Ligand code: ARG
C-alpha cells in the first residue's frame with residue numbers, strides 16, 4: 001500500500017494535448033475526454049497504458065476513433081489499463097460522475113449550488129481517466145456546458161475562446177490554456193457568480209485582466225483581496241523578476257473547501273474565508289491572512305506551475321519555496337519583525353509538536369500511503385525555513401541568481417528538490433551537500449549551547465552541541481549544517497560587540513556554521529563580558545538551549561539589537577517563571593510571582609516602543625500549547641493555572657499601566673488594515689486582556705463599551721471573546737446572543753461566533769460544543785464549520801478538551817468517525833490532537849488510545865488509516 005520515493009519511474013506514455021467537454025448535471029455529469037498520447041522513447045512496444053480513475057462510470061472508450069473491445073482494456077477501482085496501444089494515438093473516453101454526492105470535496109463537487117473543482121493532489125482521477133501525476137504535462141482545452149439560468153458563469157483555465165447558446169436553455173464556453181500543465185492544476189467553476197474586475201500592467205507592459213468571482217452578497221468583501229493581488233504581482237516582479245503570463249487571472253471564492261486555496265493555472269479557487277474581508281466581518285489577522293494567501297497562490301504561478309514537481313515526494317519544492325516567498329512578501333508590506341515573531345511562535349508550537357510526534361516526517365518524505373496527509377506544517381513551514389536558511393547561507397544576491405537559473409533552466413518541466421538546490425549551489429559556488437540532510441532527516445534538532453568569557457585573554461568561548469532525536473523509522477541522525485546568527489551583547493555598554501572568529505571579522509551580527517556534533521567557537525578581542533544573543537531571527541528551525549539566568553534575559557529583553565531575540569528573551573524569561581509556577585501547582589505549594597517578570601513588563605510598558613506591534617507581542621505570554629511543548633510531560637491543569645496566575649499577577653500589579661496603554665491607543669479613525677492601525681489595535685487589545693484577567697469593574701466596562709461601539713471586527717471580536725471567556729455569565733450570554741442574531745446571515749462571521757464560544761475556559765465548553773453541533777448554522781459537511789467548532793475546541797481549549805473524564809476525546813473520535821465517511825482528508829487532520837497521546841499522563845494516554853482504537857475498528861479511508869496506524873504503532 002505505501003508508495004516509495006525510490007520507486008519513481010517516468011511515465012510510459014505522455015499526454016501532449018487534452019480536450020475536455022463537461023455536460024454539467026448534479027447527479028450525472030458527463031465528461032468527454034480526448035487525449036493525445038505518445039509512448040515514452042524508453043518504453044517497450046508492449047508497455048500497457050495505465051490511467052488513474054476513481055468513482056467514474058465508463059460509458060465509452062475508443063482509440064483513434066475505434067471503440068475498444070472488452071479484451072483490449074481492463075477496469076479496476078483505481079483505474080484503467082489499455083493493452084498494446086499504438087506508439088502515438090488519440091484516446092477518447094466518456095465517463096459519468098456525480099458532483100452532488102461528492103462530500104470529500106476532491107474532484108468536481110457542488111458548493112452552494114455552484115460547481116467547482118479541487119484536483120491537487122489526486123482529485124483529477126475523480127473527473128476522468130488520466131495519468132494523474134505531476135510529471136505528465138499537457139495543454140488543455142475545456143468546454144463547459146450548463147444550464148444558462150442557474151449557471152450563467154462557466155470558467156476554466158486559460159483564455160475563453162468561444163461561447164454560445166445550445167438547445168434546452170443551455171449554453172457553453174470553451175477555454176484554452178496554452179501552458180502545458182499537470183492535471184492537478186486543472187480547474188472548472190460554474191455557477192451564479194458576480195465579478196469584480198481590475199487590471200494590472202506587467203513590467204513588460206502587458207495588460208492583465210484581474211477578476212474576482214463571488215456570490216452576489218459578497219461583492220462588498222473583495223476590495224482587500226484585489227488590492228493584495230496587485231501588490232503581490234508587483235512584488236514578484238520587483239523581487240524575483242517574475243511576470244504573469246496569461247491575459248486573464250481569476251480568483252473564485254467558494255464556501256466548501258478543504259484547505260485555504262488552490263493555485264490552478266489562471267483560475268485560483270479560494271476558500272471564501274481566505275479571500276473575503278470587510279472591516280465589519282473580518283479581523284486584522286484575517287485581513288493579513290487573506291493578503292498572505294492571495295500572494296501565496298499567485299506566487300505559485302512560477303514556483304509550482306511553470307516549474308512543477310516531478311512527483312509528490314517533491315511537494316516542498318513548490319510549497320516550501322512559495323511559503324518562503326509569501327512570508328517575505330508579508331514582511332515587506334507589513335511589520336517585518338512582527339511577521340517573523342508570529343511565524344516562529346506558530347512554528348515552534350505546531351511544527352515542533354508534529355516533528356516530535358508519531359507522524360513526524362522529513363521535508364521530503366520517503367514514503368506515504370495517502371499524499372493528502374502530507375500537506376503538513378513540515379512540508380510547508382519547515383520547508384520554508386529550509387529555503388530561508390539557504391537564502392541566508394548563500395546571501396540574497398546569489399539566491400536570486402539561483403532562483404533565476406532555476407526558473408530559466410526548468411521552465412515547463414517537472415523537477416526535484418536536488419534541481420533547486422543545485423541551482424543555488426551553482427549560483428553561489430557553495431557546497432550544499434551536508435545541507436541536503438535538512439530534506440531527509442525528520443525531527444527538530446536540539447542545540448545545547450554553553451559560553452564562557454575569558455577575562456585574561458579577552459575571549460569568548462561558545463560551545464554548541466547538536467543532536468536530533470530519533471523519529472519513527474529514523475533511529476540514527478547525522479549532524480546537520482546549521483547556520484547560527486548571533487551577537488555578543490556587552491554587559492557594560494549594552495551594545496553588540498565586534499565579532500572576530502579565527503582572525504576573521506564577522507561584523508557585530510554574524511553567522512557561524514555548526515557542522516559537527518560539537519564545535520567550540522572562540523571569539524577574540526572581546527573587550528567586556530557579553531551575554532550571547534543566539535539564533536537571531538530564528539536563523540535555523542532548531543530548539544536552542546542556553547543556561548541563561550533571569551538577569552541575562554531581562555538584559556537581552558532591554559538591550560538586544562535584534563527585535564526577534566528581544567521578544568524571545570521575554571518569552572524565555574516568562575517560561576522560567578512559568579516552570580516554577582507549574583512545579584508549585586503540582587506540589588500544592590503557594591504560587592509566588594517572579595518580581596523580575598513584573599519589573600521587565602513594567603519597563604516595557606513605561607518605555608513604550610516605536611514598534612507598537614512588537615511591543616504587543618512582547619506583552620503576550622507564551623500560549624498554553626507552546627508551554628506544553630516545552631514540558632517533558634504535559635500537565636494540562638498546572639499549565640493553565642500557572643499561566644492564569646501570571647496573567648492575573650501582572651494585571652493586578654500593572655493595572656494603571658495597562659489602563660494608560662489602552663487609553664493611549666484608542667482611535668476613532670475609520671478602519672484600515674494598515675500596519676500602524678493594526679499595531680495600535682493589538683497593543684490596546686493586549687492591555688484589555690490583562691484588565692479583563694482580573695475582571696474588575698473598569699475592565700469590564702471597557703470591554704463592554706468596545707463591544708457595543710461596534711467599530712470594527714478586530715475590536716468587537718476581541719471584546720466579545722473576553723466577555724465570553726469571563727466567569728460572569730451575565731456578561732457572556734447577552735453579548736453572544738446579540739452578536740449571533742446580528743450575524744446569523746453571514747456564514748464566515750458565524751464561524752467566529754462558534755470559535756469564540758468553544759474556547760471558553762469554563763467547564764461548560766464541551767456541552768456547548770455538543771449543543772452548537774445542532775445549531776442550524778452548523779454542518780459537518782462544511783470544513784470551515786468543522787474547523788471552527790470541533791478543530792478550535794480540540795486544539796485551542798486544552799483545559800476542556802483534555803478533561804480528565806475523557807469526554808473531550810470521545811467527542812472528537814465521534815466526529816472523526818463520521819467524517820471518515822464524508823470527508824477523509826478533513827477527518828485525518830482533525831484526529832491530530834489524539835495522536836499526541838505520548839505527551840500526557842498515563843490515565844489520559846489510556847483514554848486517548850482507547851478512542852484511537854475505537855476509530856481503528858471502523859472501515860477506514862486510506863487517509864485516516866495511515867494516521868491511526870502511525871499513532872498506534
Ligand atoms: N497547493 C495548495 C496551496 O498550497 C494546497 C492544496 C492542497 N490540497 C489538498 N487537497 N490537500 O495553496
Ligand code: ZN
Pocket residue numbers: 296300318319322
Ligand atoms: Zn501552496
